[in-house]
Amino acid sequence: MNWQDVQTDSLDRSKSSIKxxxxxxxxxxxxxxxxxxxLETPFLVQGFMIEGPEDVETVAEYADYVWIDAVPTKWCPPEQRTGLKAAIRPKPTYINKVSAREEHGQAIKVFRHARQLTKTLVDDIRLGGAINTEEAKSTVRTCVDSILRNPDALLWMTKIRSEDEYxxxxxxxxxxxxxxxGRYLGMEESELEKLGLCGLLHDVGKMRVPENVLNKRDPLTPKEFNMIRAHTVHGRNLLLSTPGIFNVVVDVAYTHHERIDGxxxxxxxxxxxxxxxxxxxxxxxxxxxxxxDRCYSEAIPTTSALKNIYKDRGKHFDEKLALEFIKxxxxxPPGTIVQLRNELVGIVLETSQTYRHLPKIIVVKKGDRSLKKEQVLNLADVARGELKEEFLIQRALKDGTFGIRVAEYREKGLVFRTAS
Structure with missing residues (x-):
């Protein structure tokens, strides 16, 4: 269902509704x-447009009655909505070259190497050294290669965190x-490399902020808050003096905290x-x-983060890109800890392109009780009638809930597997 395609400038909403x-x-x-x-449905956004017969079928799986705008809504297909093509590219033409399971082994090597290089890069800058442009570009290139083969494996690695190396x-x-x-938006490979470099270096200016301020757990004073904000200027200056850096990387370091509403x-x-x-x-x-998890705040579940982005679309974030990002x-996403209706708790191994709300998971606990034997379940079997509805996901949990930490399961040798 393209419920995320709803745009405030493409709908004329009525204040009244009918059942x-x-x-x-x-x-x-x-x-x-x-x-x-x-929250009992796969619809993250509260409100969506019916854009085809398949949307009616999806709604019917979760509800008998619905409320709709009483006054007919002025509607046009997504591809004809004003400004959509100007802001984002058409659907990507990339296809997964290998399965997530096949890419997982390679992704581990890519992630470990990239993490070490990134840590070295950050430490060098903190100690007053120069940015190693070629190493940064090489790191990004290996990430692009893995994501083009299959993005799920490397995305799963982003769930493995250490607060000390935030x-x-x-x-x-x-x-x-x-x-x-960017792959999802259909960007060319050269653009993906530039975008990845923007991401890798967007916060380099923080290495010029005193560590006692950067890692302060108590509320910041106005002066300290301004010191944090100055990382955008420090980042621009560092990158302007770095040979071989694309102009767009300098721009992003300087402007990534600007907001759409000014x-x-x-x-x-x-x-x-x-x-x-x-x-x-x-x-x-x-x-x-x-x-x-940061020194001054705890992590929130993926679903909560996406809802915050949805709420701030058009104010903090570009509206169309925000909706595309949610999709x-x-x-x-892979690495998310979820609890099912029957209290089973598992880690998402792989997403389903057909059933986005029914991923493949490894079940590791029932509530806070460990299981004698962990089990891989393909929740898409619920849609196929091979599993009961009690195996539907009830909620997403943050890392560490019930003592489950994704990094620890990775260390135990957890890999993508096919459900038997």
Whole structure:
């Protein structure tokens, strides 16, 4: 269902609504309410357009009655909506060259090598050294190659974190997530390399912020907050003095905290002055930060982070790109810890292109109780009638819930496997 395609500039919403049976749904109707809690459905956004017969079928799986706008909504197909093509590219033409399971072994090597190089790069800058442009580009190239083969494997690695290495790991994660999003948008490989480099180096200016301020657990003073904000200027200056750096990388380091509504920093730029690459990195940067434990805040689940992005679309983030980002990430990306309706708890191994809300998981606990034997389940079997509805996902959990940490399971040798 293309429920994420809903745009505020493509709908003329009514303040009143009427209740109808799902059998009465027609293309062009805007569903504003269901006869059950939204959290019990795969619909992340509360409200979506019916754009085809398949949408009616999907709604019918989860509800008997719905509420729609009482006044007919002015509707046009997504591809004809004003400005859509100008902001983002058509659907990507990339296909997965290998399965996630096949790519997993290679992705581990890529991630370990990239993480070490990123840590070295960050440490060198912190000690006053220069940015090694060629090593940075090489790191990005290996990430692009892996993501082009299959993005799920390397995306799964971004769930493995260490709070003590937050800045370096955050830079690498933003690089990986940005490349994967760019692939989804259909960018050329050369653009993906530039975008990945933007992600890898977007926060280099933080290496010029005193560590006692950068890692402070207590609330910042106004002076300290301004010191943090100055990392955008430090980043620009560092990159301007670095040979072989693309201009767009300098721009992103300087502008990734600007906002579409003009309230960002350091220059309060209006939305039309913010480049597409900076808009993309702003999205990815915020998403990765929200889903990570930081010295001053705890991680939140993926679904909560995506809801925050949806809420801030058109204000903090580019609206069309925000909606596309939500679609590209999906409800439960690889590495997400989820709890099922029957209290089983597992880790998402691989997403399903057909059933986005029904991934493949490895079940590791029931509540806070460990299982004698871990089991791989393909939740898409619920849609095929081979598993009961009690195996549907009830909620996503943050890393560490019930004592489950993705990094520990990776160390135990957890890999992508095919459900038996």
């Amino acid at each position: 109808i049976h799902v059998s009465e749904l027609r293309v062009g109707m805007f569903v504003s309410k269901l006869d059950r809690d939204w 800045t370096a790991e955050h830079c690498l994660n933003v690089c990986i997530l940005a490349i994967a999003f 309230t960002g920093y350091p220059r309060k730029l209006p939305g039309d002055k913010i480049s597409q690459f900076a808009r993309i990195i702003a999205l990815v940067d915020a998403y990765d930060a929200m889903t990570a 590209s990430i999906g409800l439960y």
